[in-house]
Amino acid sequence: MKKLLLFTMALLTMSVVLSAQSFKFDEMTYTPDATTFQLFAPQTAKRVTVRIYSDGQAGRPLKTVQMQYTADGLWKATVKGDLKGRFYTFDMGRGECPGVFAKAVGVNGRRAAILDFATTDPEGWAQDKHPVCKSPADLVIYEMHHRDFSFAREDAKYKGKFLALTEPWAIRHLKELGVNAVHILPSYDYGSVDETRLGEPQYNWGYDPVNYNVPEGGYSTNPYDPQCRIREFKQMVQALHKAGIRVILDVVYNHTYDIDHSNFQRTYPDYYYRKTADGHYSNGSGCGNETASEQPMMRQFMLESVKYWINEYHIDGFRFDLMGVHDIETMNVIRQMVNDIDPTIFIYGEGWSAGSCALPVEQLGVKANITKMPGIAAFSDEIRDGLRGPFDNDTKPGMLGGAPDMEESVKFGIVGGISHPQVDMAKVNYSKEPWALEPVQLISYVSCHDDMCLTDRLRASIPGITEEELIRLDLLAQTAVFTSQGVPFMLSGEELLRNKKGVHNSFESPDSINQLDWRNKLRYPQVFQYYQKLIRLRKNHPAFRLGNADLVRKHLEFLEAPRQVVAYRLKNYAGRDNWRDIIVVLNASKEEQCVDVPQGTYTVVCANGVIELRRRGIETFTGSRVTVCPQSALIIHN
Numbered sequence: 001m002k003k004l005l006l007f008t009m010a011l012l013t014m015s016v017v018l019s020a021q022s023f024k025f026d027e028m029t030y031t032p033d034a035t036t037f038q039l040f041a042p043q044t045a046k047r048v049t050v051r052i053y054s055d056g057q058a059g060r061p062l063k064t065v066q067m068q069y070t071a072d073g074l075w076k077a078t079v080k081g082d083l084k085g086r087f088y089t090f091d092m093g094r095g096e097c098p099g100v101f102a103k104a105v106g107v108n109g110r111r112a113a114i115l116d117f118a119t120t121d122p123e124g125w126a127q128d129k130h131p132v133c134k135s136p137a138d139l140v141i142y143e144m145h146h147r148d149f150s151f152a153r154e155d156a157k158y159k160g161k162f163l164a165l166t167e168p169w170a171i172r173h174l175k176e177l178g179v180n181a182v183h184i185l186p187s188y189d190y191g192s193v194d195e196t197r198l199g200e201p202q203y204n205w206g207y208d209p210v211n212y213n214v215p216e217g218g219y220s221t222n223p224y225d226p227q228c229r230i231r232e233f234k235q236m237v238q239a240l241h242k243a244g245i246r247v248i249l250d251v252v253y254n255h256t257y258d259i260d261h262s263n264f265q266r267t268y269p270d271y272y273y274r275k276t277a278d279g280h281y282s283n284g285s286g287c288g289n290e291t292a293s294e295q296p297m298m299r300q301f302m303l304e305s306v307k308y309w310i311n312e313y314h315i316d317g318f319r320f321d322l323m324g325v326h327d328i329e330t331m332n333v334i335r336q337m338v339n340d341i342d343p344t345i346f347i348y349g350e351g352w353s354a355g356s357c358a359l360p361v362e363q364l365g366v367k368a369n370i371t372k373m374p375g376i377a378a379f380s381d382e383i384r385d386g387l388r389g390p391f392d393n394d395t396k397p398g399m400l401g402g403a404p405d406m407e408e409s410v411k412f413g414i415v416g417g418i419s420h421p422q423v424d425m426a427k428v429n430y431s432k433e434p435w436a437l438e439p440v441q442l443i444s445y446v447s448c449h450d451d452m453c454l455t456d457r458l459r460a461s462i463p464g465i466t467e468e469e470l471i472r473l474d475l476l477a478q479t480a481v482f483t484s485q486g487v488p489f490m491l492s493g494e495e496l497l498r499n500k501k502g503v504h505n506s507f508e509s510p511d512s513i514n515q516l517d518w519r520n521k522l523r524y525p526q527v528f529q530y531y532q533k534l535i536r537l538r539k540n541h542p543a544f545r546l547g548n549a550d551l552v553r554k555h556l557e558f559l560e561a562p563r564q565v566v567a568y569r570l571k572n573y574a575g576r577d578n579w580r581d582i583i584v585v586l587n588a589s590k591e592e593q594c595v596d597v598p599q600g601t602y603t604v605v606c607a608n609g610v611i612e613l614r615r616r617g618i619e620t621f622t623g624s625r626v627t628v629c630p631q632s633a634l635i636i637h638n
């Protein structure tokens with residue numbers, strides 16, 4: 001009898017969940033005459049109360065209303081009168097919360113806000129559009145943290161705020177550099193920064209989600225005003241779009257800040273989280289919990305959230321934190337939904353988890369399963385660690401520091417992670433089979449926020465490195481990234497020879513560690529100029545961004561080269577330019593190296609840390625052999 005009862009309850013819960021999939025998480029619907037509240041919480045409480053407040057943080061409720069349970073798993077209530085500017089919470093007997101899909105909140109996100117969202121649009125918002133992007137191969141992604149980027153900038157008016165990216169100096173720098181997409185670290189409402197203490201030094205990357213669908217108040221000029229953070233986020237997007245720069249949002253659906261205090265848990269206990277076979281919370285995120293993307297309403301939540309950021313905030317792309325925690329089916333459903341809205345919106349993520357997940361790895365969005373997720377890309381730790389050394393040992397070098405047998409891993413990144421007859425997968429680190437169907441499914445990079453920045457890693461792994469060597473190897477590493485067939489990605493400040501004083505994981509380090517030192521743009525002008533011209537080189541010559549696996553296999557040919565050298569030829573590609581044959585040689589050794597090339601007359605456009613893009617290049621020569629300076633790249637064409 002007991003088993004039958006449990007089975008019946010399970011069927012009932014499943015029926016409720018499936019019937020509620022049409023629910024769009026509109027937990028608050030405002031009109032001047034009445035506001036309707038609804039919450040998906042099937043049979044998890046005997047009563048659910050919605051409380052109305054005049055303040056987003058303090059004070060007693062103005063009104064308390066009992067919600068009514070409906071057969072489709074929803075609790076509903078309608079409150080008459082104009083509640084615009086008020087705040088609300090739901091209470092199921094486990095503590096008050098703003099619901100799971102709050103779209104506006106008060107300070108620190110504890111109470112949701114009742115707004116007319118039409119009043120949050122800046123002037124001209126209706127005309128704002130995604131900047132043109134014909135292929136992901138055309139993207140040049142610049143990863144930034146709002147506070148890092150602007151806090152130490154002397155002429156910044158809005159240091160550490162969304163609005164810093166509307167200021168002329170910021171737009172000018174990004175356009176000068178040539179990037180056309182900014183990947184902003186988590187910008188939703190997160191828990192580790194107290195928005196009531198913004199005058200005090202506080203720092204966090206923001207990978208501790210609270211309200212996934214509200215901009216973070218710490219990056220606004222007034223976190224107490226729910227409209228302010230929304231309007232200023234839109235102003236940021238609008239300014240970047242006007243500059244031709246796409247905005248990619250870092251989304252962290254794989255875990256919550258904690259379990260007990262999360263809006264998910266207070267609303268529908270244990271539904272949104274995975275558990276292990278022995279009943280403990282699974283921890284594939286490494287943060288104490290992992291969400292259950294395969295659950296119908298968690299999947300629906302992710303779909304609605306992505307759609308909301310696109311429609312309300314005009315977001316151009318999404319980077320999924322620890323995508324390897326999410327199931328493949330959910331990622332594919334998201335990709336298909338986004339295709340229906342705008343297929344140029346780019347989706348990529350970390351193709352790994354931070355620990356074992358409760359689902360079998362065959363069902364998860366890990367790198368090895370990217371072939372099952374067309375239109376979704378993943379970061380390549382093969383080229384990253386092949387160049388600079390492994391993530392788990394800061395002192396161990398890669399090809400740049402003389403480590404043996406790293407060339408094949410670099411080649412794998414150069415072709416964009418696809419099957420290529422000249423890449424010996426048996427010698428590639430981490431992956432023994434190609435995992436990309438198309439080169440645009442691979443993010444090519446050598447550093448990002450959650451590791452040592454490039455200069456720190458070179459110092460840690462190459463004892464006694466001089467400043468001259470540091471700069472040479474820095475430029476060489478990025479040449480490999482930006483001439484690869486994958487989608488290039490860089491950490492903000494690398495163009496300024498950024499360092500973080502050797503800190504590997506600076507997620508809560510002070511500004512003195514994380515902020516960009518803008519004086520370096522004057523100290524090391526050759527570094528900025530090289531990055532700038534390297535990006536322009538990629539943009540000007542489509543052979544570096546073929547965007548198609550068959551074209552890469554047809555036109556990209558590796559050349560015989562000594563150890564610590566990777567050389568390849570982009571042959572017979574009739575692009576819009578007159579560069580029919582391009583040869584790239586990456587020499588990480590401390591000695592000059594020679595490489596045989598097809599007989600011809602060549603123009604040198606990159607050599608010994610200098611790029612010259614004018615028609616005559618640096619020089620011309622005729623022959624069948626090139627000599628490459630130590631720790632540098634050579635790029636020639638005929």
